[in-house]
Amino acid sequence: MSYPYQIKSFEEYQQAYKRSVQDPEGFWGDVAENFTWRKKWDKVLEWNFKEPKVEWFKGGKLNITENCIDRHLETMGEKPAIIWEPNNPEERTRTVTYNRLHKRVCQVAQMLKNNGVKKGDRVCIYMGMVPELAYAILGCARIGAIHSVIFGGFSAQSIADRLEDANAEFIITCDGAYRGEKVIPLKNVIDDALIGNKTVKKVIVYTRTRTPVSMIKGRDIWWEDEMEFAEHQVEKEGKVFFEAEAMDAEDPLFILYTSGSTGKPKGVVHSSGGYMVWTNYTFVNVFQYQQGQIHFCTADIGWITGHSYIVYGPLSAGGTSLMFEGIPTYPSCSRFFDIVDKYKVNILYTAPTAIRSLIGFGDEPYKNNDLSSLQILGTVGEPINEEAWHWYDEHIGKKKCPIVDTWWQTETGGVLISNLAGITPAKPSWATLPLPGVQPILVDEKGEAITKKDEQGLLKGNLCIKAPWPSILRTTYGDHERCRTNYFATYENLYFTSDGALKDENGFYRITGRVDDVLNVSGHRIGTAEVENAINMHAGVVESAVVGYPHDIKGQGIYAYVIIDGKHAADDEQTRKNILQTVTRVIGPIAKPDKIQFVKGLPKTRSGKIMRRILRKIAEGETQNLGDTTTLLDPNVVDEIKNGKL
Ligand code: WT7
Numbered sequence: 001m002s003y004p005y006q007i008k009s010f011e012e013y014q015q016a017y018k019r020s021v022q023d024p025e026g027f028w029g030d031v032a033e034n035f036t037w038r039k040k041w042d043k044v045l046e047w048n049f050k051e052p053k054v055e056w057f058k059g060g061k062l063n064i065t066e067n068c069i070d071r072h073l074e075t076m077g078e079k080p081a082i083i084w085e086p087n088n089p090e091e092r093t094r095t096v097t098y099n100r101l102h103k104r105v106c107q108v109a110q111m112l113k114n115n116g117v118k119k120g121d122r123v124c125i126y127m128g129m130v131p132e133l134a135y136a137i138l139g140c141a142r143i144g145a146i147h148s149v150i151f152g153g154f155s156a157q158s159i160a161d162r163l164e165d166a167n168a169e170f171i172i173t174c175d176g177a178y179r180g181e182k183v184i185p186l187k188n189v190i191d192d193a194l195i196g197n198k199t200v201k202k203v204i205v206y207t208r209t210r211t212p213v214s215m216i217k218g219r220d221i222w223w224e225d226e227m228e229f230a231e232h233q234v235e236k237e238g239k240v241f242f243e244a245e246a247m248d249a250e251d252p253l254f255i256l257y258t259s260g261s262t263g264k265p266k267g268v269v270h271s272s273g274g275y276m277v278w279t280n281y282t283f284v285n286v287f288q289y290q291q292g293q294i295h296f297c298t299a300d301i302g303w304i305t306g307h308s309y310i311v312y313g314p315l316s317a318g319g320t321s322l323m324f325e326g327i328p329t330y331p332s333c334s335r336f337f338d339i340v341d342k343y344k345v346n347i348l349y350t351a352p353t354a355i356r357s358l359i360g361f362g363d364e365p366y367k368n369n370d371l372s373s374l375q376i377l378g379t380v381g382e383p384i385n386e387e388a389w390h391w392y393d394e395h396i397g398k399k400k401c402p403i404v405d406t407w408w409q410t411e412t413g414g415v416l417i418s419n420l421a422g423i424t425p426a427k428p429s430w431a432t433l434p435l436p437g438v439q440p441i442l443v444d445e446k447g448e449a450i451t452k453k454d455e456q457g458l459l460k461g462n463l464c465i466k467a468p469w470p471s472i473l474r475t476t477y478g479d480h481e482r483c484r485t486n487y488f489a490t491y492e493n494l495y496f497t498s499d500g501a502l503k504d505e506n507g508f509y510r511i512t513g514r515v516d517d518v519l520n521v522s523g524h525r526i527g528t529a530e531v532e533n534a535i536n537m538h539a540g541v542v543e544s545a546v547v548g549y550p551h552d553i554k555g556q557g558i559y560a561y562v563i564i565d566g567k568h569a570a571d572d573e574q575t576r577k578n579i580l581q582t583v584t585r586v587i588g589p590i591a592k593p594d595k596i597q598f599v600k601g602l603p604k605t606r607s608g609k610i611m612r613r614i615l616r617k618i619a620e621g622e623t624q625n626l627g628d629t630t631t632l633l634d635p636n637v638v639d640e641i642k643n644g645k646l
Helices: 010-020 024-032 064-076 100-113 131-143 158-164 186-193 223-234 273-286 304-316 335-343 353-357 384-394 481-488 528-536 573-588 612-619 638-641
Strands: 043-048 053-058 080-083 094-097 120-126 145-150 170-174 177-179 182-184 203-206 220-222 252-258 266-271 294-297 320-324 347-350 375-381 403-406 440-445 459-465 495-503 509-514 516-523 524-527 540-551 556-563 593-599
Touching: 024 043, 024 273, 053 273, 064 131, 064 273, 064 304, 080 100, 080 131, 080 612, 094 100, 094 528, 100 131, 100 223, 100 320, 120 131, 120 186, 131 145, 131 252, 131 304, 131 440, 145 158, 145 182, 158 186, 158 252, 158 573, 177 384, 177 556, 186 203, 203 223, 220 223, 252 304, 266 481, 273 304, 294 304, 294 335, 320 335, 320 573, 353 384, 353 540, 353 556, 375 384, 384 403, 440 495, 481 495, 495 528, 509 516, 516 540, 516 556, 524 528, 528 540, 528 556, 540 612, 556 573, 556 612, 573 593, 612 638
Parallel strands: 080 320, 120 145, 120 170, 145 252, 170 203, 203 220, 294 320, 294 347, 347 375, 375 403, 556 593
Antiparallel strands: 043 053, 080 094, 177 182, 252 266, 440 459, 459 495, 495 509, 516 524, 540 556
């Protein structure tokens, strides 16, 4: 497979960028020609950010699994599509060829059909990182069902909320999942999530850990039995066949829940056609993927990074994607690099938080790693500090691998701002230049473009995008108005990212972090309002306020200020543990506060609004310049909070 749209020089980048802005329809129409369509589109692009309405390749018909699998079978059927490394390095690994992937995906599609799943139905997937998770996703896509993957670190309550929001009738899960030394009982969590649920009809359970599960008659069925049955149906005269559903380019492909500034996560909806084109285009260009290379993205498929750069991007490019079940520190902190050596990985794509935590073990543990197969490194999820960037460059890339710092979001579907590996220049801790089709603009609070440079000669403002790229979110599931107010109403005719950014004299961007009430903890996105809601559910809590603070490894830590009623305050340690337990129950262990400070009052304005700015400063360790506190209802609370800082 060749990629005629792969940019090979800085000049080509500039030309591509220019054309993508001047003639987006011509540009993306040409790129889209390189895919398999059942029917060509009538119109490349139609849009307005007012409603918002964005339609790419309208009238076009396709199935993304034909692009990710079928079209590769003739020439690459026996090439590895997915290489799977288990949690325990002693266990047998698995290599899934494109032929095998095709068969399994057809079987899943048939299995879903046998169980009544139809085009447009929502299928919730709650599994560990096993190849069957990829089969499940692609099996849904093959029949046009909308998958909604939920990360294994979310609690039963979180799952219940998402099931309800998505009105899901089907679940695919595992008995359990291995994570380092731990076994997570996924099916048991699903059982808790289903207490009181009235919409879910079927739960398909894949056996991974042999964790005891309770299978409910009429509702719960085994993956293995169903797949065996489906196998006979999809095999005819030695050939495997399951007709893929012809989807409209604008039909939804999946929903992925993500946090915002309210207490309730939103279901970001991605389309079939635009998402396919963008994940493929960015995979091929950002990582400069070459046929035969092994691409190792360390993310979990429960997050957008896994969707786009473990599954859809690499597979649509006929690539080889390495999927890892475990965690970076098991059985030792060199695990990522042991995997790199074991499979001769060429591209390693990971998160700054992982890099920082590995630096913490010193250089000694990695002395025996060869790493000579590596050609390209990437980071994603949060700003990378210069120290981590240089360590990655020297100790892992041995100064010979370009590093791509890829900025994007769940809502953007794929990378928007990044250097192209070895093609456009890198700058430590800068995401650098926008990809073709991406038109960033920095604006002030009023939405005016920033034109005045600061003392360092940089422009600084809120990052917005002026026009749609093919994989921009289409809506938030079941609530289009929410999509409009969240992303398109802050500034007229702009998509607002909620990130702050700097721009230098070369037009390079540096993303400085969120400007809303969303935290980025170890690359996981968590809303402060969600954590507050969870804390407030604890019986002894009167009120709480949650802010982020700089954390050496996690990037941001969660700092909670909590007011407790008279009955509970006496025993701080126990109350603290109980609050952590409550958060674990309500959201999941990923949202547990790092610090809980008990306070008597919170700094509020006379209208009752919590002044988070002050709380953020105190959590950051600032005691002097807290800004104007005269508008506070009771300025004395600030001293009390300062004195009690953890
Ligand atoms: C937020 C989106 C992108 C997939 C994983 C996270 C932050 C992401 C970078 C980067 C600085 C980054 C932003 C963004 N972010 N990549 N390279 N440099 N910040 O997706 O959970 O939707 O989070 O992650 O703040 O808004 P997400």
